[in-house]
Amino acid sequence: xxxxxxxxxxxxxxxxxxxxxxxxTTKAGRESPYFxxxxxxxxxxxxxxxxxxxxETIMERAPAFDMLFGPAYKGIVxxxxxxxxxxxxxxxxxFAFNRKEAKDHGxxxxxxxxxxKGRVLIIDDVISAGxxxxxxxxxxxxxxxxxxxxxxxxxxxxxGSGSLSAVQEVERSYGMPVIACxxxxxxxxxxxxxxxxxxxxxxxxAYRTLYGVNG
Numbered sequence: 117x118x119x120x121x122x123x124x125x126x127x128x129x130x131x132x133x134x135x136x137x138x139x140x141t142t143k144a145g146r147e148s149p150y151f152x153x154x155x156x157x158x159x160x161x162x163x164x165x166x167x168x169x170x171x172e173t174i175m176e177r178a179p180a181f182d183m184l185f186g187p188a189y190k191g192i193v194x195x196x197x198x199x200x201x202x203x204x205x206x207x208x209x210x211f212a213f214n215r216k217e218a219k220d221h222g223x224x225x226x227x228x229x230x231x232x233k234g235r236v237l238i239i240d241d242v243i244s245a246g247x248x249x250x251x252x253x254x255x256x257x258x259x260x261x262x263x264x265x266x267x268x269x270x271x272x273x274x275x276g277s278g279s280l281s282a283v284q285e286v287e288r289s290y291g292m293p294v295i296a297c298x299x300x301x302x303x304x305x306x307x308x309x310x311x312x313x314x315x316x317x318x319x320x321x322a323y324r325t326l327y328g329v330n331g
Contacts, residue, residue, distance in 0.1 A: 122302030123309070125169050129270070129298075130306075132162050137316045143244060144276075146327060149319035150303070152270050154190060154241035166269070167197030169297045170239065171205055174198065174267050177295045181264040182234030184211040187252045191240045195229075198239055198267075214255060232259035238266045243282045243294065253290055263292055270303075271296035274327040281329045300324060 129135035133156055140151040157166045186195025195211040202209055210230030217226075238252045243266065253263045266286060271294070276282045283294045304324070307317040 119302065119305065121169075121172065122298040123306045125269075125298040126302050126306040128165060128169070132157060134162075135270075135303075137319075146323075149316065149323050152242065152272075154269050163193065163197055164201075167194065167201045170194065170198040170267060170269070171201035173295055173297045174237065174239075175202065175205060175207065178237055178267060179265045179293055180235060181209075181237040183209055183230055183232070183236055185232065185236045185238050185252060185256060186211065186213040187238065187240055187248045188214050188216050191238070191248070191252075194239045194241065214252075227255070227259070232256055232261040234261060235264035236261050237264050239268075240266065241269050242272070243268055243286055245276075246282055246286050246289070249286050249290070263290060265292045266294045268294065268296045269298070271299040273300040273329055274324070275329055279329070284329060300328065 126135065129152065134153055136151050136153075137149060138151070140148045142148050154166075157163050184195045184199055186192045192213040195213050199209055199211040212227055212229030212232055214226045215228065232255070236256045238249060238256075240248055240252075243249060249266055256263045268283075271281070271283050273281055273283070276285055278285075280288065283296075286292075287294055300320075304317065304320060307313045307320060
């Protein structure tokens with residue numbers, strides 16, 4: 117994924133109101149100068165474009181994999197939409213997702229879609245506490261398949277409870293890579309090249325100095 121593509125994603129997130137600037141309190145209780153809410157990609161056009169970014173990121177940078185898995189709830193539409201965008205780009209991959217509660221009639225169970233097998237790439241919006249990834253890994257392994265990696269929209273690149281970011285903790289805990297459509301570097305590059313964004317640039321740089329991690 118080129119640096120330009122990462123900045124294009126940030127521009128897209130700003131244009132759709134998914135990425136906003138101001139003063140926001142994170143789950144960790146930090147005052148953040150920006151807020152990213154992927155749930156606001158809520159129209160056909162914005163979802164289509166979002167999944168296009170995922171498809172490009174995955175096809176360029178993902179480890180070898182055989183299928184996509186989207187954890188409920190946000191991951192469901194991401195897995196479906198990205199698989200369609202990948203098919204349009206020449207790679208047709210199966211996908212599956214889970215429901216939060218097991219169904220006791222019809223097809224039953226908690227999994228819907230293609231059978232989980234082979235190398236499975238998890239697709240979600242962001243990684244905060246890593247709970248969704250852990251649950252996905254457990255489901256995938258229980259089915260006899262192998263978690264291959266995780267694809268997300270934005271990597272905030274900030275420390276969690278220790279010295280590592282949530283993304284780095286997932287990579288270390290499960291021995292698999294996490295790839296993102298964009299990261300904090302892309303956000304800073306976008307702000308530095310956008311007239312009128314100086315105030316936001318300074319605030320985000322200061323936040324990174326306080327809480328950021330490398331790479």
